[in-house]
Amino acid sequence: CLDHPDRPPSPVNVTVTQLKANSATVSWDVPEGDVVIGYAILQQRQDGQMQRFIREVNTTNRACVLWDLAEDADYIIQVQSIGLYGESQASKRVHFRTLKETDRLPSNSSNQGDITMEGLDKDRQLQTGEIIIIVAVLLMWAAVIALFCRQYDIIKDNDSNNNKEKTKPSSEHSTPERPSGGLLRSKKKSPSVNIIEV
DSSP: OTTOTTSOOOOEEEEEESOOSSOEEEEEEOOTTOOOOEEEEEEEETTSSOEEEEEEESOOOOEEEEOSOOTTOEEEEEEEEEETTEEOOOOOOEEEEOOOGGGGSOTTOOSSOOHHHHHHHHHHHHHHHHHHHHHHHHHHHHHHHHHHHHHHHHHHHHHHHHHHHHHHHHHHHHHHHHHHHHHHHHHHHHHHHHHHHO
16 A cells, blocks of 8 residues: 555655755655645654644645744755645655854844845835935925026016116106196186286
């Protein structure tokens, strides 16, 4: 019953890549000609403190990311192929060791900030650059608007001064006419007064 004819053969070339302090990627190959609809991974710490079984069907993936691993710890994994009529025998045991938290940080950094923090810093730098560009554009628009308003005020002041200058001569001309008209009227009245006296 161990070698059922409908079971797929065991995965081959099981390897562990992208080792980090808390994660790793497992990849494998499946012999051609066999119908495989999923995989199962047995993951356990070598000291026996933790064991995990990962199973996924309806997929053609030949790799899986292992998360929440302990840093600087030894692990053993085995992979099984899932076929239409059952699972294959487990692959050969593969041993790997996660990195220390400081191993994946730059040498000049001693905090526990990881690569995700570095990615966040890059995002913040990008956001800062975008903000600087937006502020520069807004300042340029403000300067253009201020210059336009200033020019508009100058033109408006010039127009009002021209209007005042145009109205002043008319008033100057009009003021002497009134007394002159009054003088003419008084001259006309004076003979009439003389006639009455005669």
